[in-house]
Amino acid sequence: MNIREWKRWLAVAALIAAIAGGATPSAGEEALVEKYTLGNGLTVVIRPNPSSPVVAVQAWVKAGSTTEPEDRAGMSHILEHMAFKGTKRRGPGEIAREVESVGGEINAYTSFDQTVYHITLSGRFLENALDILADTLGNSVFDAGELARELEVILEEVRMNEDNPGRVVSKALFREAYRVHPYGRSVIGYVDTIRKTTRDDLLAYFRANYVPGNMVLVLAGAVDPRSSRPLIEKTFGLLPPGSAPQAPMPTEPPQKDFRVVVKEKDARRVYLEMGFHGPSMKDPDVYAWDLLSMILGSGETSRLYRTVKDGKGLVDSVYASSYTPRDPGLLFVGGTLSPEKARAALKEILLETFRLAAAPPEGAELARAKTSTESDFLYSLESQSALARHVGFYETTLSDAAFEQTYLRKIRAVTADDIQAVARKYLLPGNLTVSAVLPAGQGGILPAEDVRAIAREAHAEATAPVPKADKRRTVVKEVLGNGIRVIVRENRAVPVVAVQAGFLAGVRGEPQGKDGVSGLTAGMLVKGTSHRTAREISEAVENMGAELSGYSGRNSFGLQGKFLQRDFEKGFRLFAESLLEPTFPAEELEKKRIETLGALKQQKDQLTQATFLLFLAAHYGDHPYGKNPLGTENSVLAATPADLKAYYERWADPRNMVIGISGDIDAEEALAAVRKAFGEMSPRPGYAALGPLPVPSHDAIRKAEERRDKQQAHFVIGYPGARFTDPDRYALDVLGSALAGMGGRLFVNLRDRKSLAYSVTSFSSEQVDPGFFAFYMGTSADKLDGAIADTLVEISEVKKDGVTQEEFERAKKWMIGTYEIGLQSNSAYADKMVHNELFDTGYEETFTAPEKIAAVKLSDVNRLAASVLDRDRYTIAILRGK
Secondary structure, three states: OOHHHHHHHHHHHHHHHHHHHOOOOOOOOOOOOEEEEOOOOOEEEEEEOOOOOEEEEEEEEOOOHHHOOHHHOOHHHHHHHHOOOOEOOOOOOHHHHHHHHOOOEEEEEEOOOOEEEEEEEEHHHHHHHHHHHHHHHHHEOOOHHHHHHHHHHHHHHHHHHHOOHHHHHHHHHHHHHOOOOHHHOOOOOOHHHHHOOOHHHHHHHHHHHOOHHHEEEEEEEOOOHHHHHHHHHOOHHHOOOOOOOOOOOOOOOOOOOOEEEEEEEOOOOEEEEEEEEOOOOOOOOHHHHHHHHHHHHOOOOOHHHHHHHHHOOOOOEEEEEEEOOOOOOEEEEEEEEOHHHHHHHHHHHHHHHHHHHHOOOOHHHHHHHHHHHHHOOHHHHHOHHHHHHHHHHHHHHHOOOOOHHHHHHHHHHOOHHHHHHHHHHHOOHHHEEEEEEEEOOOHHHOOHHHHHHHHHHHHHHHHOOOOHHHHHOOEEEEEOOOOOEEEEEEOOOOOEEEEEEEEEOHHHHOOOOOOOHHHHHHHHOOOEEOOOEHHHHHHHHHHOOOEEEEEEOOOEEEEEEEEEHHHHHHHHHHHHHHHHOEOOOHHHHHHHHHHHHHHHHHHHHOHHHHHHHHHHHHHHOOOHHHOOOOOOHHHHHHOOHHHHHHHHHHHOOHHHEEEEEEEOOOHHHHHHHHHHHHOOOOOOOOOOOOOOOOOOOOOOOEEEEEEOOOOEEEEEEEEEOOEOOOOOHHHHHHHHHHHOOOOOHHHHHHHHHOOOOOEEEEEEEOEOOOOEEEEEEEEEHHHHHHHHHHHHHHHHHHHHHOOOHHHHHHHHHHHHHHHHHHOOOHHHHHHHHHHHHHOOOOOOHHHHHHHHHHOOOHHHHHHHHHHHOOOOOOEEEEEEOO
């Protein structure tokens, strides 16, 4: 059974409930499941799900490999195999034929704690399924001849598992990690225990455990709880009452010492699986533990994948997953790899694992794990059998069939400190068991003693206290003699280095009549230098698997690159050459001209973008913010290489320049590279910095309107906003976020209740010169006037009453979360550091922004709502449909 799958599903169910109408069910709300007990002691759980006309019927027996006598290991699995081999009413093969005759599926599986028998078929044949499963569990005959034949099949299954390196490594891990608890035994048993299991043994075990008081019947899908009850009563209700003996389960003593088991098999790769003892499903640590496993090894954004596989190429595959059954489970960490990389891979995997105990995860990592928990398994609702499997697991493990109602809430409450706390509690060398399967004859590449030494070394390295001097040097700023500001952030997580250089200018620095020259200049930085053609630059970039491109915006332009750590020296030389020696060749400008003209035409088809351009032109007038960053058709057609060179030479001055570097590089090494490449960049004679530019005053309502032959209509209502340096900027951001989003009043009042919009939002856009605060809506053409009127009413309400405490708190949490999610890459850090420094907020703002958001007060937000949202001073841009 896929342990993570059922955990994720329960979060999905809660999410669906939230989407359908709010929070997950609580006291007084309709339950997701109906649960009752028959007179004979059988627990029945029904989970209606009308998504398809299919019903899944599952009988869960609370008996698995852990409830067997050790010398008869595998009996539960044998019973599973024998279940459909004949009853007093149905001969061998008849059960399967009967199910298949109505288009159904039947099967069974065994785990440590449960054995499950399941049928999935059309809901119209529910009675057939109930009758078959009740007959199977109450009247199986265990024919001696059938048993003898089936035992041979099971023995062959055991042999097949012994030939599978992946099964061998996992089996060895459990055997070594659980020396007392029966989780250490194989679920399917062993050759000797299977051979000596008799029919009498099976009958005794069956009669003791396969009784109504030890079973749960689960129905999920196209089933009505009321009408199905009589069918259940006349099938399962006829089973004689009984309860199973509750023998105490042996408790696994705390593991004190590192354990390792290494085997050799006929294999081509190394199979590695490690286990840390962890919580059971009942333990409150389980929520942080589950998220820890996802951060460590779930998907391509996980630490193990990014570092060990993608970054260093040490493994074919790598993973981590939490296994939290009825009793304390394990955190699995493992992978497959080539023999020559075994030692390096083992150390890197352990380093990444132990680092979770050394420091809490970044906010973006935790947010991503929570989001994944909430959303990844929406598709599982399409499978009624999966739905029944989850509900059955909850009930037999926790006695809580509706566990899905609480899981998501507790997942959302987990903090980064909680993750670090469980990591410190469980991720210890003494709590670790390592299992490895090596190719035959290659045991010397990873002897047990070396594994122990590598684990100790990795733990010591990952958890060593960082000297205070090193902490201070995580981010370093230096100003070169020519005025270039350089900021370096060391980040050893992934062997990637991002570099960005920015100049304060952008659209604000464009000469009159040269609209779009900023974007053209930036785009041409990688289209030819004094030493290379555009094609040669492109080939050099692609040969390194790197990225290199120019960028421009309203306030800046520059160059950004990303390189593998091993290529940094070569990549940075190319970066410097592109930035210092661009030639702006005419033939490449023609290509860029055609590309830009095409983008201008596409812009007209993007109605939201077109509406904002209309708004900005009306709001800012002759100020550069009122211009289209792409320019106009005429200005693009008129642009020459000389225009680009003149713009570049006007603003590409070292005193106007910031370089940001973030990634797997020593700060001193990065600074040395910058000094060498840019230290001789000369200040330009006559250079003058670009100071503040006045924006138009707003003494009345400004209106701009266009009409398009479209069904849609769009409008923007905007007010004067903040500069990057204004102390109120974050409070204004919180105001915009408080009103926006699916939970915001604009969405609820204008979209949900009045159906006026298919898209509605509000936000603050800070700039070097005063920005703007805007409301945007996309609606249908026939609802436009009403939508505008109602939006103005909402704005008036906010101005008068402000936002509520609940809206305020939700907005701050959302802003902090999305800010941290936005800083997932080295490129994002380089970009933020460069622009915070360029825009005079200081590179430190990159790291302190969440604290500043958290410090915003509700009184400040409502003060701004009252002062900014002026009824008589705003700009409205309307794009009408037909």
